[in-house]
Amino acid sequence: MSRDIAATVEAVRSGSMSVVESVQGALDRIATVDVGLNAFCAVDPERSLAAAAALDGRLAAGEPAGPLAGVPIGVKDLEAAAGYLTSHGDPAHADDPPATEDSIEVARLVAAGAIVVGKTNTPAYGFHAETDNLLHGPTRNPWALHRTAGGSSGGSAAAVAAGIVPLCTGSDGGGSIRIPSEVCGLSGFKTTHGVVPVGDDGYGAWGAFSARGPMARTFGEIAIALDVVKGVSNRDLLSFDLPGSFVEAAAAGSLAGVRIAWSPTLGYARPDPDVLAVCEAALRTLEAQGAVIEVVERVFDQRPVVAWGLRAARGSWRTAIAGGGRETFGARFLPAALYSADLGEKVTDIDVLLDSEEGAHRAGLDLARLFERADVLVTPGMATIPPRHREPSPYGPSWAADYTLPFNLTRSPAAVTTAGFVCDDEGAELPIGIQFVAPRCADLALMAIVAAAESTLGFAGRRPPIAGA
Numbered sequence: 443m444s445r446d447i448a449a450t451v452e453a454v455r456s457g458s459m460s461v462v463e464s465v466q467g468a469l470d471r472i473a474t475v476d477v478g479l480n481a482f483c484a485v486d487p488e489r490s491l492a493a494a495a496a497l498d499g500r501l502a503a504g505e506p507a508g509p510l511a512g513v514p515i516g517v518k519d520l521e522a523a524a525g526y527l528t529s530h531g532d533p534a535h536a537d538d539p540p541a542t543e544d545s546i547e548v549a550r551l552v553a554a555g556a557i558v559v560g561k562t563n564t565p566a567y568g569f570h571a572e573t574d575n576l577l578h579g580p581t582r583n584p585w586a587l588h589r590t591a592g593g594s595s596g597g598s599a600a601a602v603a604a605g606i607v608p609l610c611t612g613s614d615g616g617g618s619i620r621i622p623s624e625v626c627g628l629s630g631f632k633t634t635h636g637v638v639p640v641g642d643d644g645y646g647a648w649g650a651f652s653a654r655g656p657m658a659r660t661f662g663e664i665a666i667a668l669d670v671v672k673g674v675s676n677r678d679l680l681s682f683d684l685p686g687s688f689v690e691a692a693a694a695g696s697l698a699g700v701r702i703a704w705s706p707t708l709g710y711a712r713p714d715p716d717v718l719a720v721c722e723a724a725l726r727t728l729e730a731q732g733a734v735i736e737v738v739e740r741v742f743d744q745r746p747v748v749a750w751g752l753r754a755a756r757g758s759w760r761t762a763i764a765g766g767g768r769e770t771f772g773a774r775f776l777p778a779a780l781y782s783a784d785l786g787e788k789v790t791d792i793d794v795l796l797d798s799e800e801g802a803h804r805a806g807l808d809l810a811r812l813f814e815r816a817d818v819l820v821t822p823g824m825a826t827i828p829p830r831h832r833e834p835s836p837y838g839p840s841w842a843a844d845y846t847l848p849f850n851l852t853r854s855p856a857a858v859t860t861a862g863f864v865c866d867d868e869g870a871e872l873p874i875g876i877q878f879v880a881p882r883c884a885d886l887a888l889m890a891i892v893a894a895a896e897s898t899l900g901f902a903g904r905r906p907p908i909a910g911a
């Protein structure tokens with residue numbers, strides 16, 4: 443099992459473990475633990491060990507160790523890492539040349555001492571909430587191998603949850619950090635869009651609805667990485683500087699007097715009774731620590747999925763068609779990935795420009811009114827447990843995104859942490875998450891609240907059985 447981020451850095455700084463030993467440990471776990479998970483879709487031992495040896499040499503020469511010195515990381519296969527192919531989970535890109543430079547996020551992680559050991563699996567272009575594609579196959583949930591690890595950052599979540607690496611990159615256009623973090627038993631944090639710059643050559647299928655960020659087991663570890671990757675970049679016109687430290691915010695967290703608006707359905711969702719019971723029990727625990735809870739039955743005047751779906755569908759269609767004609771889709775995409783793209787063929791750019799942005803504006807006003815009387819909005823993380831591989835959920839696509847995608851529409855910071863566990867019909871114990879949402883740019887205040895909630899609920903130390911392999 444991997445050491446956590448702080449323990450890895452301390453071992454490297456003290457000389458009790460070399461960077462090469464740290465990276466070799468991750469490669470060994472990929473060769474053993476990942477056989478049953480399929481979290482990684484590309485690994486280059488020679489490249490990662492060479493980078494580790496080079497960092498060992500710099501440290502031996504007296505150069506300072508960065509805040510991530512010696513930490514092995516995985517990079518989601520929608521994001522560039524130098525020397526690695528970015529396949530996007532699409533067979534059309536299987537023979538593309540490797541990237542010649544890192545994304546902004548990866549470059550900042552590497553500059554801080556992290557070592558990329560490989561790329562993590564994703565559904566094609568992140569189009570749906572189950573990590574499976576026709577190029578690399580499915581990523582399995584480390585808590586229940588017969589179920590999905592969620593998506594679209596499912597490879598990253600499974601890799602961290604299984605103890606293969608302590609840190610990966612993710613992205614979130616409709617819940618793609620929060621959904622897999624929840625179903626794999628991690629805490630997950632989506633920042634206000636622009637806190638972590640993007641700046642790729644292309645604008646991205648879903649435009650400003652998607653945010654990038656690090657994925658780790660706990661908010662304390664996520665905070666270490668966020669302090670490394672946050673900050674303005676001239677390559678991203680929406681990026682901005684967020685003054686302050688995520689690490690300091692996480693350490694100072696408290697629930698005393700925090701005003702929680704608890705919305706079990708947001709006015710439209712249909713949560714499973716077992717999920718609702720777990721979340722309500724967690725709320726009582728938070729209330730005992732001083733949180734003040736108000737029940738809010740309806741948050742949005744109109745269901746946000748409509749406005750979000752216009753942008754997502756049109757972007758998905760344009761991305762899919764760019765990789766080949768419509769006649770190639772059957773060989774490139776699973777049916778779940780095709781759903782959004784097919785819908786997008788019927789959406790016009792005017793629909794996106796007017797109706798989607800108008801819907802985002804209205805949803806933002808709804809939240810603004812709510813936050814006049816609450817510090818955070820709290821909801822279930824998802825409606826129900828993740829489905830089995832390539833089997834539809836009884837809840838349809840709503841099993842995952844009903845609670846998450848509204849806060850991509852509004853570009854709000856949102857986080858999930860484990861609230862408890864339920865068992866499926868095969869006796870597998872599955873984590874259930876609870877979601878916290880704050881006003882835009884209140885990321886540090888949110889980190890303080892969710893770190894306190896994570897500590898109070900006490901599930902951050904729970905690991906799936908496969909993590910001990």
